[in-house]
Amino acid sequence: MKTYVPNEPIAAIATALGPSALAVVRTSGAGCIDSVSRIFSRPKTLLNSAGGTLIHGWICGGEKKTEKIDEVMLGVYRAPKSFTGEDMVEIFCHGGTAPVSAVYRLLLQNGFKAAQAGEFTFRAFVNGKTDLTRAEAVREIIDSKTDESRSRACGRLAGSLYGELDNIKHLILSSLAALEADIEYPEDENAVAGVFNFEDLIFARDKLAVLISSWKSEKLYQDGVRMVLCGRTNAGKSSLFNALLKEDRAIVSDIHGTTRDWLESWISFAGIPVRLFDTAGLRRTDDIVEQAGVERTLDLTDEADLLLYLIDASEGETEEDSLMIGRLQKKRKPLVIVWNKTDKAPAGCQTGSPPHIAPAAESFSRSAELTKKSHELPCVYISAKTGSGLADLTETVKNLLLSAAGGTELGSAGNALAGSERLQAGFGSLRQKKAADEALDSLNHAIAVPSLDLTLDAAVQDMEDALSFLGEITGEVGADDILENIFSRFCVGK
16 A cells, blocks of 8 residues: 555544534554653653543643643553554544644644545554454445434444355355365265255355345445426425425425426435435426526436426326326336325325215316326325325335335345344445455356366365455455555545
């Protein structure tokens, strides 16, 4: 690695600059405790302190180190019982740009090098305090947008993915040992792979296949999707936008064409991060500004991962609705028809199309059923005003997104890895998934050796290749450029 020099004393501001109650400045490396003691008001106490202790005092500067810079608490960690596996001191000072910057400058003036992005976590990896799956999970937690995505990343940080991969590797190693024994002590000098029991290897292959199949759903919970609310003017798009956000972000009015431009916000949709867009109503208009808004809406539908088309339930589906739904269907994207304003629809229509409806609701019911059958699209019946049907909408969208993503949800029915609790062992990066694909190909080839009438040596090579690819995922096998690419994407101070 060219960027990182292990064990050299490094320092970094680990919290965002700006007014706050506290801030953290991290240090790590050989001699870091001694170096910090030279600018601390209680040097002997620091030098004699055990790991895992907190010490109160002052950071001092000036020629004689008598100028008080800030009142601090020091967290002392001694190797190897620290995050990096090296001696560490974390300085808890007052928040704010001036005090934090002053403490940091003083460290750089006293032998510390400015840490590079991800250098603390890299040192933890090099010193065996973590593996690559856990290290990458740190970044995933920082980037997580919902509790569900955070929870999944925390599972990987706690070692769930490493544990599953370790189990798979043990199954392969067990099979490999048995296979090599068959080769070394054959009953027949011309023995072929047909005499070897591939049961453990097949089980390892199946476990790995389940992990791989969960990749698309894991990526969905990490990256999220773009969901666009669209429909005619006054269909209630802005009201639904506000209802989903649980705040009044968009202006709501009975006047047609109130929304001229789009609004956006991140929300959690059943744990899936959703970038939600409220858009201008779709209609023909002579208003130049409104026309521009309509064009932007159409552009957003091109970029969306999922579309919600709103129909005013108090009016029913119009010819404009039918034409626009047909146009959106041609985009080949998940599309949900949302019948809004059911609170204003005829009695008996509030829950969609019940088997027995009141005469006053007959027109609405026929319209709703016609929409569902003619477009063959999922329909949901809601009232953005009262909140009725929003839970159904959330569940419909979640199922549609997971279905579109394909793959398997870990812990779902039929999952080979599912136990009494849902596992959180999905792959967290494309790098991991690609290496797993290579390992799976090697295992499939090893298992196919009998049908190919090859000798056992061919299966041995395939198993060793699979172990090597799995080692790339955890970092036991890997090139420096891969490691640098992973850690350089971290924050400075992490």
